[in-house]
Amino acid sequence: MTKIAFLFPGQGAQSVGMGVDLLNSYPQLKERYFNKADELLGISLSNLMTNGPQEELTLTYHAQPALLTVSAMITELLNENGIQANYTAGHSLGEYSALVASGVMSFEDAVTAVHKRGLYMNDAVPAGEGAMAAILGLESEALKNVTDEISSGGDLVQLANLNCPGQIVISGTKAGVEKACEAAKNAGAKRAIPLVVSGPFHSELMRPASGRLDDVLSSIDMQNATVPVISNVTAEPVVSAKEIKPLLVEQLYSPVLWEDTVRKLIDLGVDTFIEAGPGKVLSGLVKKVDRAAKIYPVYDMETLNAVIETSKEWD
Template sequence: MKKVAFIYPGQGSQSIGMGQDIVKNYPLARDMFRKADDLLGVDLSEFMFQGPEESLTHTVHAQPALLLVSSAITEILKQENILPNVTAGHSLGEYSALVAAKAISFEDAIKLVHKRGQLMEEAFPKGKGKMAAVLGLQKDQLEEALAGIREKNGEIVELANINCPGQIVISGTSEGIELAINKLKEAGAKRVLPLNVSGPFHSSLMKPAASKLDNELSNVEINDAHVPIFANVTAAKVKSADSIKDLLVEQLYSPVRFEEIIEALVEEELDAIVEVGSGKVLSGLVKKIDRKQKTFQLQDKASIDSFVEWYKEGEEI
């Protein structure tokens, strides 16, 4: 039997039409989409299939939409008796990983990420916080430059997503990010690209949202995970329910240590790392970290069929 990791995308991987092919081809997916619409009291499927893009990009819609597609494909694979040996997710994707590992039910998770999206949007005044992707600087160079901005200008600007060598996302106040764009170019960054997000996610400015998320999580049944999850906050395996809860709270204001997570997954000597859900962002990051690592990206029937065929190759019938 092959050894695989399932990894799950986060916000930014949403696109119009996401999930439409699996709903068309799998009754199980159709039922899950219907259930999601009912649980949220929102026509989420309509935003996903038809748009407008502005509505789908809205954090409160993008987060449950991404979890829905990822969880539906995970269930399709489960019907084929294909289960992950280990899981991980990028930011929001960690919730999809927890559903796959049976730590949180799909029903609780989709309501939880909808609420998480609301809390993240409300945590900091709209337009006052930003994020930007920095290309071509190493982590230590970046930290040194940001420390200088904090000391000199008093603005908050911090590491948010450590994605792969030479690609790190920063987060902070709008003024802090604007100062950083100029400072980091002087420090040798190839490019600094402002991101189209509604707030300074994964920075200390999210602590008010984290406190409220802690209260929400107290009302959700969290179980010990059936398979290990590599947590965003620590880049280490977690299985216990108490640790999972604490780490989800910390995750909102801590950097996503994705590069370290992929390095740890490579050490697991897996047959493949499988990106489950919308987009191909994570597969691209994996290849930048270890180009020899076999990857799959599953978001429609054709890609699912191809993966299932590979997984079952050589099995006795």
């Protein structure tokens, strides 16, 4: 029996034109997703998604609702074509797309919440003051020793995304991340790559945003998940709305346990992963965790049709 997990990308996956190919084939979805997001947020998000500029789309309070909008639309198309998930998981912001797919939040509530989440994250650390970088080829324990030492010297930096073997993202102050990149290379890391993001996500610097996010999430009517969601914070399946809300708040300043999430899904019997959203970043990470995993990214008509065709062979 095929066991399927839907995976949803986070910030960094956004690109101008995302979702447009699908809208050309399914114009009825424009009203339900693109136009609805514009209406709820009071900004022309759909124009940014369609025409850019990329710099504006990348701002966290634009990227978050934009990615959620496209992922929710793709989920509907997969479901309409008989492809249903046994589990869902999302990378950071993608966890909200997973919660929409699992029936915990409505699209309308989620797109409003992540827009506010982005605004609060931006307020916590204005763009340019924090940074993130991907460290390749250093074990998590060795890298944690590096970040702990630099943080103790007054420049906060910590592990933020444990993505796959040999790839960990660090986050913190600009100075802390720069120092950690140098120290990591001295400790044996192969590369240190600065990331194009607008804030130090999943670090203690995001804590000021957590109380405000808590207030927003408390005002949303969350349902228990119809499909279990793997939490970023614990890498364990969760169904209870009562448990999900505090985990979403904690997720703001806690590491994303993505490698553990993929391993948990495999332990639960998942043999087929579908990445529902722009790009193929998560597909690459899944392959680095388990080369044998079957993974299908879906982001345009060609990839949607390919997975629909393949799904006819699943039992």
